[in-house]
Amino acid sequence: MNIKRLSACALLALGLGTAMTAQAHRAWMLPSATVLSGENTWVTVDGAVSNSLFYFEHFPLNLERLEVLSPSGAEVKAQNQAEGRYRSMFDVELTEEGTYTLQMYRQGAFARYKLNGEPKRWSGPVDQVNEIPAQATDVRVSEIDSRMQVFVTKGAPSDATFKPTGQGIELVPVTHPNDLVTGEVISFKFLLDGQPAQNLPLVLIRDGIRYRDQVGEIELTTDAAGAVEVTFDEPGMYWLEAELEQPSQNIEGAKRRLSYSATLEVLPL
Amino acid sequence: MQWKQVTAALLLSTAAGQALAAELRVQVEIPSLQVAEYHRPYVAIWIETAKGRHQQDLALWYDLDMKDNEGTKWLKDLRLWWRRSGRELEFPVDGLSGATRPVGTHGLTFAADAPQLADLPSGEYRLVVEAAREVGGRELIRLPFQWPVAERQQQQQQGEHELGRVALELTP
Numbered sequence: 031m032n033i034k035r036l037s038a039c040a041l042l043a044l045g046l047g048t049a050m051t052a053q054a055h056r057a058w059m060l061p062s063a064t065v066l067s068g069e070n071t072w073v074t075v076d077g078a079v080s081n082s083l084f085y086f087e088h089f090p091l092n093l094e095r096l097e098v099l100s101p102s103g104a105e106v107k108a109q110n111q112a113e114g115r116y117r118s119m120f121d122v123e124l125t126e127e128g129t130y131t132l133q134m135y136r137q138g139a140f141a142r143y144k145l146n147g148e149p150k151r152w153s154g155p156v157d158q159v160n161e162i163p164a165q166a167t168d169v170r171v172s173e174i175d176s177r178m179q180v181f182v183t184k185g186a187p188s189d190a191t192f193k194p195t196g197q198g199i200e201l202v203p204v205t206h207p208n209d210l211v212t213g214e215v216i217s218f219k220f221l222l223d224g225q226p227a228q229n230l231p232l233v234l235i236r237d238g239i240r241y242r243d244q245v246g247e248i249e250l251t252t253d254a255a256g257a258v259e260v261t262f263d264e265p266g267m268y269w270l271e272a273e274l275e276q277p278s279q280n281i282e283g284a285k286r287r288l289s290y291s292a293t294l295e296v297l298p299l
Numbered sequence: 300m301q302w303k304q305v306t307a308a309l310l311l312s313t314a315a316g317q318a319l320a321a322e323l324r325v326q327v328e329i330p331s332l333q334v335a336e337y338h339r340p341y342v343a344i345w346i347e348t349a350k351g352r353h354q355q356d357l358a359l360w361y362d363l364d365m366k367d368n369e370g371t372k373w374l375k376d377l378r379l380w381w382r383r384s385g386r387e388l389e390f391p392v393d394g395l396s397g398a399t400r401p402v403g404t405h406g407l408t409f410a411a412d413a414p415q416l417a418d419l420p421s422g423e424y425r426l427v428v429e430a431a432r433e434v435g436g437r438e439l440i441r442l443p444f445q446w447p448v449a450e451r452q453q454q455q456q457q458g459e460h461e462l463g464r465v466a467l468e469l470t471p
Contacts, residue, residue: 067381068372186386209382297378 057091057291058269059132059180060084064208064295066184071124073182075108075132078117082239083269084293086116093118095136101128101188108132128188129208132180137198139281143169156280173278173286175199180293183208196224199272199290204257207292211299212262219257220272220290226256230272234260234294237267265298321411321448322470325357327428328463331402338433339399340461341373343380344407349423349443353383355415356392357426358407360399363391376431379439404464411447419446426454430461442467 060076077091078084090113098106108120124130139159141152143166152162156173175198187206194200201207204217220227234248252258262268271291278286325344344358359380362370371390375381390396394414409416424444431437438461442454448469455466 065375065378065381067375067386069368071372211382299379 055079055081055088056083056269056271057178058084058293059091059178060267060293061180061182064182065297066124066182071184072121073124074119074121075180076117076119083235084237084267085240088116090114090116090118093120095134096120097133098122099131099133099191101126101130101190103191106130122182124182124184127185129181129183129191131191132182134178136174136176139171139173141169141171143167159281171281171284173281173284175286175288178291181207194221194224198223199227199274199288201290201292207294210262210294210296212265212296213299215259215261217257217259219255220252221256222274227252228254228256230256230274232258232270232272235269236264262296265296268294268296270294323409323416324468325407325426326404326466328404328465329400329402330458330463334435336434339401340430340432341377341399342428342430343377343385344428345380345384346424347383347427349425354424355419356384356395357409357415358397359392359395360397362399363396364398373433376437377429378437380429421447426467428462428465432461436460438462440465444469
């Protein structure tokens with residue numbers, strides 16, 4: 031196993047996915063549907079870390095940090111969890127009407143250092159960074175804040191659970207994320223630690239990359255109010271990502287790397 | 300002779316008086332399709348404003364007799380209707396829900412004072428018919444009309460896939 035692969039394994043074992051640098055590998059969840067009707071309603075969701083969207087060709091997504099919130103804010107168990115070679119999966123039973131949020135959130139510190147010449151890794155809460163041995167050399171610490179979300183609605187969309195936590199990059203829907211159709215102007219607002227995320231660069235990538243020559247990323251930037259508008263020409267599953275790097279407030283000399291990603295379904299009008 | 304004519308005139312005017320209530324009549328043709336596996340389509344019929352805002356549901360044909368209301372699972376495939384109205388409703392809806400229809404032409408008639416139309420504000424509208432078929436496609440047809448009915452209006456369109464001829468007639 032070469033070093034690169036080892037790194038990827040280690041990152042996955044820590045459940046960090048690809049929050050670190052602007053690596054090619056992306057971590058994502060793909061729901062079987064986002065708009066549902068009926069009584070005995072389930073969705074099944076795939077998770078993976080891969081190069082291209084939405085193809086399974088690298089690693090399964092670690093589901094350790096998965097949280098599912100019902101429309102009323104109740105924690106829901108993700109059932110039938112499984113991990114394969116390239117893909118992990120889980121099922122969610124939608125017993126309530128309204129919007130469910132499927133989320134993975136990771137916040138903390140990550141360090142690489144050398145101890146007696148051997149490369150080591152450490153991760154943990156930001157305030158425990160001093161656990162790194164004093165004799166460590168070549169210490170590189172980063173603070174990370176990584177959020178991944180998928181929204182699924184049964185019946186009429188609801189927004190009771192869209193309350194910002196004030197931590198990291200967050201999406202505040204103006205247009206409900208399960209109400210996306212082609213040809214209509216869609217509005218989103220982003221927060222950074224509870225404040226409008228100004229001039230935050232975003233990218234949207236439509237599924238089906240394999241079947242076209244150009245990826246055709248949609249690049250956007252939020253305005254001074256953290257708001258952004260987009261109109262989709264093509265329906266499909268889209269991956270949205272925002273990344274930001276800033277000096278860490280908690281760890282001297284370290285960088286804080288934040289990311290937000292979501293899988294959004296755009297239906298034809 | 301004159302008396303006969305007067306009587307005839309009276310009879311005619313009475314008959315005309317009864318037919319004076321304005322009417323909205325829709326005809327929807329479920330086409331015959333040569334497919335290996337045929338399922339009757341789900342159909343939603345409603346009125347929207349000229350700007351596309353949902354105004355009034357008129358009919359919904361779906362598998363309403365399935366055990367545990369399972370037929371509602373596919374209502375979302377009537378994707379425009381679902382988004383504009385269906386997702387806010389609880390099923391079955393009295394006066395709206397009906398069974399899927401077989402191949403053929405099916406008509407619906409609403410008098411101007413029927414509950415669906417009695418409160419319709421005057422303006423420009425469109426009758427919308429959306430059909431979605433299991434293991435098949437989805438089609439949408441819109442026919443414009445004016446309300447109230449000042450003079451006879453007739454509109455029709457021929458569907459290409461999931462719908463046949465859809466016709467709208469309003470009589471004053």
